[in-house]
Amino acid sequence: MKKIYIIVGTLLTIGLILSGCNTETSKDDKIKIYATNFPYESFAKQIGGKYVDANSIYPSGTDLHNYEPTQKEMLNIAKSDLFIYSSNELDPVAKKISSTIKNDDHKLEAVANLKESHILEHHHEHGEEEHEHEHEGEESDNDPHIWLDPIVNKEAAKSIKDKLVQKDPEHKEYYQKNYQNLIKDINEIDESLQNVTKDTKRDTVFISHDSLGYLANRYHFKQKGVTGMNNEEPTQKEILEIIKDINNSKSPYILYEQNVSSKMTDIIKKDTKSKPLKFHNLEVLTKDEAKQKNISYQSLMEENIKTLDKALNK
Secondary structure (H helix, E strand, C coil): CHHHHHHHHHHHHHHHHHHHHCHHHCHHHCEEEEECCHHHHHHHHHHHHHHEEEEECCCCCCCHHHCCCCHHHHHHHHHCCEEEECCCCCCHHHHHHHCCCCCHHHEEECCCCHHHHCCCCCCCCCCCCCCCCCCCCCCHHHCCHHHHCHHHHHHHHHHHHHHHHHHCHHHHHHHHHHHHHHHHHHHHHHHHHHHHCCCCCCCEEEEEECCCHHHHHHHCCEEEEEECCCCCCCCHHHHHHHHHHHHHHCCCEEEEECCCCCHHHHHHHHHCCCEEEEECCCCCCCHHHHCCCCCCHHHHHHHHHHHHHHHHHC
8 A cells, every 4th residue: 555655746847847847838737817898808908918918807798887897706706916097087887896905016007197198199190179078968087998999999908018127027028028919909900990081981989889989089980889889778859859860861881880789779770771790899799709819809809890891880
């Protein structure tokens, strides 16, 4: 019997030595990150690469306007190494979660200095004056969809990179290189958006809910949401008004989002000639998308650019 114990003990020792050799790719050794929206999860994965384990706090397919984290979810987030969200101003749910995380080093407001940084101003290319974000009938402060704006996302990506370097200085060059590649892609997305929104055939995009405010402001087009910014149910009168607007505009398309209920949009589809186009608001992935390995902020935005091009020009 003694011999058996010696063999088992030796095997355990070898196992420990071997697992010690592989600490770099061990899940337990990675920086555990939770992010609110999909772009921040995607940026953390792209910049952090093999040294991070990043996930969104939202279950797949959730409409974030109706999301309330459970105690268990709050506990998991609090136990992570880093919680990334846009800002206390724009993300009330994240602010609530963030207030339970006592260690400031374990949380990151990705665009905390939004108002001071002037990154919400217009591009000059279109020859229009710079001005604050406008949003028909609503204050921009209530619009959480800041992650759709590529220029603001460059700021968020930098915040994430700086935080990873601070937490793990040993791999600074690795993070820096990945960050530069990401910024190059975001610049290309910005350029494509400028191209498809220049001299457009139409100036208004109809969409299932008001999620396009920042993009509309940045690239000079208008949005009209079937439901409001918080995806609240429209009245019968408002539905009829939207139908009338769509028919008057002769808009051939209406955009439908991946996580917004289509009850109202079904009525509109029936009573207008507009064809449905898919637009991804990047809040969360659908259950099917969450299973795809190569999905990223860039791949979803490339599809969104094609959709906007159709809605404004085709």
